[in-house]
Amino acid sequence: MTPVLDIRGLHLAIGNRRRATPILRGVGLKIGVGEVHGLVGESGAGKSMVGRALLDILPGGAVIAEGRIDFLGRDMIRLSERERRRLLGREISLIPQDPMTALNPVRRIGAQVADVLRLHLGLKDKAVQARVVDLLDGVHIREPERVARRYPHELSGGMRQRVLIATAFACEPKLIVADEPTTALDVTVQRQILRLIRDMQARHGTAILFITHDLGVVAKICGEVSVIQGGRILEHGTAEAIFSRPAHPYTRALIAATPRYDRPGDRLQPVPTALLADLAREALELDARRPGATSAP
Amino acid sequence: MAERAAAIDRAESAPSPIRALLGNVRVVIGGTVVLLLLVVALLADLLAPADPLRQDLLFFYLPPFWMEGAEPGFWLGTDSLGRDILSRLIHAARIAVTVAVIAASATAVIGTTLGLLAGFYGRWIDTIVSRLIDIWMAFPPVLLSIVLVAVLGAGLHSVIIAIAVIDWTRFARVVRAEVMVQREQDYIASAMVIGLSRWRTLTGEILPNVLPLLLTLFTLEMGIAIIVEAILSFVGLSLASDFPTWGGMIAEGRQVINQAWWLMAFPVAVLIVVVIALNMLGDGLRQALDPVLRR
Numbered sequence: 152m153t154p155v156l157d158i159r160g161l162h163l164a165i166g167n168r169r170r171a172t173p174i175l176r177g178v179g180l181k182i183g184v185g186e187v188h189g190l191v192g193e194s195g196a197g198k199s200m201v202g203r204a205l206l207d208i209l210p211g212g213a214v215i216a217e218g219r220i221d222f223l224g225r226d227m228i229r230l231s232e233r234e235r236r237r238l239l240g241r242e243i244s245l246i247p248q249d250p251m252t253a254l255n256p257v258r259r260i261g262a263q264v265a266d267v268l269r270l271h272l273g274l275k276d277k278a279v280q281a282r283v284v285d286l287l288d289g290v291h292i293r294e295p296e297r298v299a300r301r302y303p304h305e306l307s308g309g310m311r312q313r314v315l316i317a318t319a320f321a322c323e324p325k326l327i328v329a330d331e332p333t334t335a336l337d338v339t340v341q342r343q344i345l346r347l348i349r350d351m352q353a354r355h356g357t358a359i360l361f362i363t364h365d366l367g368v369v370a371k372i373c374g375e376v377s378v379i380q381g382g383r384i385l386e387h388g389t390a391e392a393i394f395s396r397p398a399h400p401y402t403r404a405l406i407a408a409t410p411r412y413d414r415p416g417d418r419l420q421p422v423p424t425a426l427l428a429d430l431a432r433e434a435l436e437l438d439a440r441r442p443g444a445t446s447a448p
Numbered sequence: 449m450a451e452r453a454a455a456i457d458r459a460e461s462a463p464s465p466i467r468a469l470l471g472n473v474r475v476v477i478g479g480t481v482v483l484l485l486l487v488v489a490l491l492a493d494l495l496a497p498a499d500p501l502r503q504d505l506l507f508f509y510l511p512p513f514w515m516e517g518a519e520p521g522f523w524l525g526t527d528s529l530g531r532d533i534l535s536r537l538i539h540a541a542r543i544a545v546t547v548a549v550i551a552a553s554a555t556a557v558i559g560t561t562l563g564l565l566a567g568f569y570g571r572w573i574d575t576i577v578s579r580l581i582d583i584w585m586a587f588p589p590v591l592l593s594i595v596l597v598a599v600l601g602a603g604l605h606s607v608i609i610a611i612a613v614i615d616w617t618r619f620a621r622v623v624r625a626e627v628m629v630q631r632e633q634d635y636i637a638s639a640m641v642i643g644l645s646r647w648r649t650l651t652g653e654i655l656p657n658v659l660p661l662l663l664t665l666f667t668l669e670m671g672i673a674i675i676v677e678a679i680l681s682f683v684g685l686s687l688a689s690d691f692p693t694w695g696g697m698i699a700e701g702r703q704v705i706n707q708a709w710w711l712m713a714f715p716v717a718v719l720i721v722v723v724i725a726l727n728m729l730g731d732g733l734r735q736a737l738d739p740v741l742r743r
Contacts, residue, residue, distance in 0.1 A: 253638045
C-alpha cells in the first residue's frame with residue numbers, strides 16, 4: 152500500500168547559490184494511512200521546514216535543492232502550482248503553531264472556516280453555513296452559531312485553535328501537518344487540544360505529521376517517531392521503541408533532558424556539548440561530500 | 449461533556465468600530481467640519497446669499513459686517529468688482545470638494561494598486577514600482593504639478609490629473625510597506641495552505657487589513673488635493689479667474705492686502721480650517737480604527 156507521505160533525501164538550503172546554508176540534509180520520512188508520526192527536535196533542528204516544504208510555504212530564500220516529497224505517490228515538489236493548490240486544503244491541511252496569528256483579524260470566524268468549504272467542496276451559502284456550524288460543534292465549541300459570527304480577537308487561544316482544527320479537518324484530508332499545535336497554549340488547554348486532535352484523528356482516520364519539541368506530547372499521541380537534529384533524521388522507530396530502547400546517543404540525551412512525572416526526583420541532564428559538537432562535525436562532513444554544496448562559515 | 453464545558457466562551461463583545469469612532473475627539477471635530485463642507489458644497493446654490501459672479505461696481509471693497517461702512521447683505525464684504533465674498537467662498541467650496549474627492553480617489557486607486565502588487569508579489573514588480581517611486585520623489589511636487597498643468601492646459605481636469613499623477617507615490621509607499629508586513633503574517637500562510645490563489649489571498653485577506661490605513665490616507669490626501677488646487681489656482685492654472693476658487697481669491701486679495709485685508713483673509717482662513725479638519729479626521733481615524741483591527 153502506498154504510504155500517504157514519503158519524503159526521500161530532502162535537501163533544503165537558505166541563501167543564494169554561493170553561500171547556501173544547509174537546513175535539511177537528506178531527510179527521509181514515511182507515514183502510512185491513518186498514522187500519527189512525530190517529528191521531534193530542538194529549535195532550529197529543521198522540523199518545521201519539513202512541514203513547510205510539503206505545504207509550499209517556505210520562507211523567502213529557502214530552496215529545495217534535492218529530494219522528493221511524495222504524497223500518495225505524487226511528488227509535491229514537481230507538481231504545478233495549480234495541481235498543488237487543488238491538493239492543499241483538501242487532501243493536505245495544516246494545524247498551525249500560533250492560533251493567535253493564524254486567523255485573519257478582520258474577517259469573521261465563520262467566513263474563514265467557510266473558505267475551504269466553498270473552495271474545495273463547492274458548497275453554496277446555506278449549506279456552507281450549516282456545515283460551518285457542524286464543524287465548530289465537532290470541535291466542541293459551545294454556541295457555534297454565535298462563535299461563527301465573532302472576530303478572532305474575541306476568542307481565547309484555545310477556542311481559536313479549535314477553530315483551526317475544525318478547518319484542518321473540514322475536507323476530510325488524508326494528511327494533516329500539525330506544526331507544534333500546542334506550543335503557544337497554556338498547559339491546561341494543551342491537554343484538551345491534544346485530546347481533541349487525537350479524537351478527531353481517530354474518527355477520521357487522518358494521517359498526521361506531528362511536529363513538536365515536546366517528548367511528552369509525542370508519547371501521548373504518536374505511533375511512530377523520527378528524531379531530527381541539524382537537519383538530519385538521527386533515529387526513527389515506533390514511539391514505544393524510541394522511549395524504551397533509544398538507539399542513538401542524541402535520543403537518549405533528549406529523553407534524559409525531559410522531566411518525567413513518574414520520576415519526580417530525577418535531575419534533568421542537559422544534552423552534552425561534546426555530543427552536539429560531534430553531530431555538528433558529522434553534518435559538516437556530509438555537506439562537504441555533497442557535490443556543489445558548500446556550507447557557509 | 450467535560451470538553452465542552454472547558455471550552456470557555458470568552459467572547460466578550462468588543463466595542464463596535466462606530467462607537468470607537470464617535471468616542472474620538474479628532475474624528476468628531478474633524479468629521480463635523482468636513483461634513484459641513486460637504487453640505488455647503490452640495491447646497492451652494494441655496495446657501496449663497498448672492499450670485500458669486502454678479503459684479504456691482506458701486507460697492508467694491510466693502511468691509512465685512514462688523515466694520516464701519518459695511519452694507520447689509522454683504523456679510524463678508526465685497527472684492528474689487530463688488531462681488532459678494534461669502535457667496536464666492538461658498539461656491540469655491542464646491543470646486544475644492546470636487547477636486548478633493550475625485551483627485552484623492554484617483555490617487556488612491558493608482559497608488560493602492562501599485563502598492564499592493566509591489567508589496568505582495570515582490571521581485572521585479574517591486575523593483576519597478578520602487579524605482580518609479582524613487583524617481584517620482586526626486587521631483588519637487590509643486591513644480592512638477594505646475595509643469596504638468598502647463599502642458600495639459602489650465603482647467604479642473606488638468607488639476608485633478610496632475611494631483612493623481614504626482615501623488616500616487618504616497619499611497620504606493622505606505623500600502624506596499626503595510627502589505628509586506630501583512631504578507632509575513634501566519635494567516636496569509638494559512639490562506640495559501642487551504643489552497644486560495646495568490647490573487648484571492650491578496651484581495652480577500654490582505655486588502656481588508658489595509659483598508660483602515662487607506663481610509664486614513666484618503667482623508668489626508670483630500671487635504672493635500674485641496675492645497676494643491678489652491679496653489680494651482682493661485683498661480684492661475686486652475687479655472688478661469690472669474691470663477692471663484694479659494695486659491696484664485698487669495699491671489700486677488702494679495703494685491704490689495706493693504707487696502708482690503710479681508711479679501712485674502714477669509715479664503716486663507718477657510719483653507720486652513722478645512723485642511724486642519726481633514727488632517728484631524730485622518731489622524732482620528734487611524735487612532736480609532738487601529739486598536740480594534742490590529743489586536
